[in-house]
Amino acid sequence: MSSHKFWSLLLDNCMFRLETRCQEQSMAREEGDRYMTEKRRASGSTSLKKLAEHLGLNPATVSVVLNEVPGRAIPQATRDRVKAAAKKLNYQPNLLARSLRNRHTLSIGILVPDLSEGYHNQLVGGIGDHLTEAGYFYFTALHRRRKHLVEEYGRKLLSRGTEALIAIDTPLEHSFPVPVVAVGGHRSIAGITNLILDHRFAAELVLMHLHGLGHRRIAFVRGQSFSEDASERWRCIVQVAGEVGIAIRPELTVQLDRDVSSPELGYPVIQHLLSNREHFTAVVAFNDMSAIGAIRALQDSGMQVPADVSVTGFDDITAAAFSNPRLTTIRQPLANMGRMAAQYVLNRIHGKEKFRKQIIVEPELVVRESTQAIKQGNQPGKTSQLPHQ
Amino acid sequence: MTAKRRVASGSTSLKKLAEHLGLNPATVSVVLNDVPGRTIPQATRDRIKAAAKELNYRPSLLARSLRNRRTLSIGILVPELGDGYHTQVMSGIGDHLMDAGYFYFTAHHRHRRNLVEEYSQMLLGRGAEALIAIDTLLEHSFPVPVVAVAGHRPIDGVTNVVLDHRFAAELALTHLHSLGHRRIAFMRGQPFSSDSDERWRSIVMVARELGIAIRSELTVQLDRDVSSPELGYPVIQHLLANRQQFTAVVAFNDMSAIGAIRALQDSGMKVPADVSVIGFDDINAAAFNNPRLTTIRQPLANMGRMAAQCVLNRIHGSERFRKQIVVEPELVVRESTRAIQP
Numbered sequence: 001m002s003s004h005k006f007w008s009l010l011l012d013n014c015m016f017r018l019e020t021r022c023q024e025q026s027m028a029r030e031e032g033d034r035y036m037t038e039k040r041r042a043s044g045s046t047s048l049k050k051l052a053e054h055l056g057l058n059p060a061t062v063s064v065v066l067n068e069v070p071g072r073a074i075p076q077a078t079r080d081r082v083k084a085a086a087k088k089l090n091y092q093p094n095l096l097a098r099s100l101r102n103r104h105t106l107s108i109g110i111l112v113p114d115l116s117e118g119y120h121n122q123l124v125g126g127i128g129d130h131l132t133e134a135g136y137f138y139f140t141a142l143h144r145r146r147k148h149l150v151e152e153y154g155r156k157l158l159s160r161g162t163e164a165l166i167a168i169d170t171p172l173e174h175s176f177p178v179p180v181v182a183v184g185g186h187r188s189i190a191g192i193t194n195l196i197l198d199h200r201f202a203a204e205l206v207l208m209h210l211h212g213l214g215h216r217r218i219a220f221v222r223g224q225s226f227s228e229d230a231s232e233r234w235r236c237i238v239q240v241a242g243e244v245g246i247a248i249r250p251e252l253t254v255q256l257d258r259d260v261s262s263p264e265l266g267y268p269v270i271q272h273l274l275s276n277r278e279h280f281t282a283v284v285a286f287n288d289m290s291a292i293g294a295i296r297a298l299q300d301s302g303m304q305v306p307a308d309v310s311v312t313g314f315d316d317i318t319a320a321a322f323s324n325p326r327l328t329t330i331r332q333p334l335a336n337m338g339r340m341a342a343q344y345v346l347n348r349i350h351g352k353e354k355f356r357k358q359i360i361v362e363p364e365l366v367v368r369e370s371t372q373a374i375k376q377g378n379q380p381g382k383t384s385q386l387p388h389q
Numbered sequence: 390m391t392a393k394r395r396v397a398s399g400s401t402s403l404k405k406l407a408e409h410l411g412l413n414p415a416t417v418s419v420v421l422n423d424v425p426g427r428t429i430p431q432a433t434r435d436r437i438k439a440a441a442k443e444l445n446y447r448p449s450l451l452a453r454s455l456r457n458r459r460t461l462s463i464g465i466l467v468p469e470l471g472d473g474y475h476t477q478v479m480s481g482i483g484d485h486l487m488d489a490g491y492f493y494f495t496a497h498h499r500h501r502r503n504l505v506e507e508y509s510q511m512l513l514g515r516g517a518e519a520l521i522a523i524d525t526l527l528e529h530s531f532p533v534p535v536v537a538v539a540g541h542r543p544i545d546g547v548t549n550v551v552l553d554h555r556f557a558a559e560l561a562l563t564h565l566h567s568l569g570h571r572r573i574a575f576m577r578g579q580p581f582s583s584d585s586d587e588r589w590r591s592i593v594m595v596a597r598e599l600g601i602a603i604r605s606e607l608t609v610q611l612d613r614d615v616s617s618p619e620l621g622y623p624v625i626q627h628l629l630a631n632r633q634q635f636t637a638v639v640a641f642n643d644m645s646a647i648g649a650i651r652a653l654q655d656s657g658m659k660v661p662a663d664v665s666v667i668g669f670d671d672i673n674a675a676a677f678n679n680p681r682l683t684t685i686r687q688p689l690a691n692m693g694r695m696a697a698q699c700v701l702n703r704i705h706g707s708e709r710f711r712k713q714i715v716v717e718p719e720l721v722v723r724e725s726t727r728a729i730q731p
Contacts, residue, residue, distance in 0.1 A: 107494065115476055117673055124470055125469060125471065128495060129499075132496055132498075132508070137512070139493065139495075140483060140495060141487065142480075142483045153487075157492070262676075262677065263677035267677075296679065318616075318617035318619075319674050321617075322619075322622075323678075324650075324654065324678070
């Protein structure tokens with residue numbers, strides 16, 4: 001295609017879109033007004049027009065006062081009078097209709113696999129708290145990791161006028177016409193900002209900690225293949241383990257596959273290792289939930305944590321600090337990451353911040369009770385002391 | 390023209406689509422919206438649908454919803470999205486609404502009265518066809534169907550989904566009573582939590598019938614607005630610091646029970662050998678706690694689904710208004726309770 005042809009096509013395309021948009025806007029505006037009138041009739045509230053009539057003022061003046069349009073010289077007495085009458089006559093601006101006029105719906109769409117405890121709800125909680133404070137609401141779409149639902153819900157959220165999307169642990173496949181933040185996203189897609197943890201540093205923190213305590217025979221619990229973070233986290237663990245001199249043994253590596261987010265996640269995989277009479281002094285769990293399940297599985301077969309086996313988690317969910325023993329873990333500042341994602345999309349919507357490809361968050365090692373230095377008898381090379389039932 | 394249009398990733402308007410087809414926009418609209426009772430030949434219908442697909446015609450839902458008065462969205466009021474109760478109820482609601490083609494708006498009011506009022510008005514302003522309030526104190530009726538999960542006030546048009554608290558109290562106290570417990574410490578829920586009063590009233594009533602004394606020195610009041618085990622930790626610590634003797638704790642919920650157990654363990658006591666602890670809710674963490682928690686199960690996700698189904702039925706007019714839907718609790722005996730040592 002010649003460059004001239006390309007530009008004329010592009011221009012044509014833009015004009016077409018602009019035209020469509022204007023048309024839609026004016027249609028929506030008319031319908032918004034009509035809707036408002038009907039709704040008022042139903043609920044017994046007053047329209048701006050009625051309010052202005054009642055006050056003997058121009059509707060524009062009333063609107064300026066009620067919407068606090070800056071820079072207009074309207075006497076304070078008039079302002080007070082307008083506000084008092086609005087209250088008395090139960091005037092409520094219709095936000096849906098207003099949003100069609102302004103193209104501001106003050107809503108954000110959140111795509112998340114499910115609302116399970118721990119990771120997902122702490123992130124959504126952080127996002128929601130922040131958005132609500134900023135006067136935005138959010139739609140939550142639970143796609144249960146089904147590819148067609150991710151696609152469908154993404155589209156539906158946009159058609160409901162969401163001004164931005166936040167995707168949590170959701171594989172996105174293309175860009176969108178609004179600002180998007182992907183929490184835990186690792187793909188590079190135009191217009192999508194990945195908010196990710198520094199996984200390399202996280203792997204260093206956890207492996208140096210265990211290495212420092214003398215652990216060498218370490219069992220690893222790998223995340224589910226559908227979890228966006230799982231492959232990146234694993235890559236970093238393998239890399240750092242190689243550098244620190246910790247062997248990753250296939251017989252001590254278990255793969256999570258169930259889509260649950262309760263401690264049930266980690267229970268059967270550790271049971272499986274124990275029933276195979278594998279010997280290990282530490283477990284690096286994929287997350288806190290699976291770590292809590294792993295601890296329960298170890299305890300149920302008569303082993304003590306951390307006396308016999310140390311266990312580390314990942315995330316630092318609220319339950320981690322109250323598990324017995326309290327969990328040593330790598331903290332992802334989840335609620336704070338949610339807040340950051342929310343603030344960033346708001347900044348993009350308001351044009352206050354430029355597009356960034358990624359935002360990196362630093363993890364932190366939180367040492368509690370579930371890890372300790374290995375006992376002499378547990379050192380590598382010695383025979384197993386595990387109680388076998 | 391189509392070649393150019395296809396380059397556009399944006400969609401086509403109804404008008405453009407009609408022009409392209411050489412048809413009246415009304416005809417196109419009738420076909421695409423499946424308006425019943427119009428005689429339009431099948432060939433024309435097929436042609437319109439094919440063109441809509443080819444030109445990537447997408448109806449604007451926002452504009453359409455204004456015409457139909459249908460926004461296919463529900464507003465949800467929730468104090469926060471903490472672990473346990475709120476999240477499990479929300480997740481039941483969410484799954485059910487999504488399956489029915491509805492989306493939902495959520496607002497977090499953190500139990501602040503002015504925010505409950507403000508956000509409910511805003512949700513209605515955005516066209517929510519119904520509201521679901523979780524653990525939220527509502528004070529008046531609304532122009533749309535409302536379901537209040539754990540709501541206890543009778544309000545016009547508000548359906549309360551409530552647990553049978555009297556039965557729950559019977560289950561918990563008869564269980565402890567039959568294990569020989571008489572000196573029992575009680576945790577009262579926070580005053581702002583919807584279920585606190587009703588649950589406490591039932592406990593007092595059942596305790597009296599069973600002959601279990603409720604001692605003021607063994608009754609602690611939760612007041613912090615957190616939903617982690619942190620809730621139950623300091624209050625039990627406080628009882629222990631006062632050297633109170635008790636053989637069992639009836640916690641307000643599972644989170645506070647888990648915190649209570651941790652506080653007991655941290656001061657060298659064993660659960661259940663020294664003290665039995667019973668929770669309430671049966672959240673996911675209850676079964677994996679050490680010891681596993683004996684608790685009263687509220688079918689939380691199911692209560693969410695029932696709330697969602699109720700608002701959908703009322704929107705579609707397939708169900709009459711009900712003042713309340715009562716849900717039955719269940720006793721789940723695990724490891725945190727046992728008979729007192731002689």
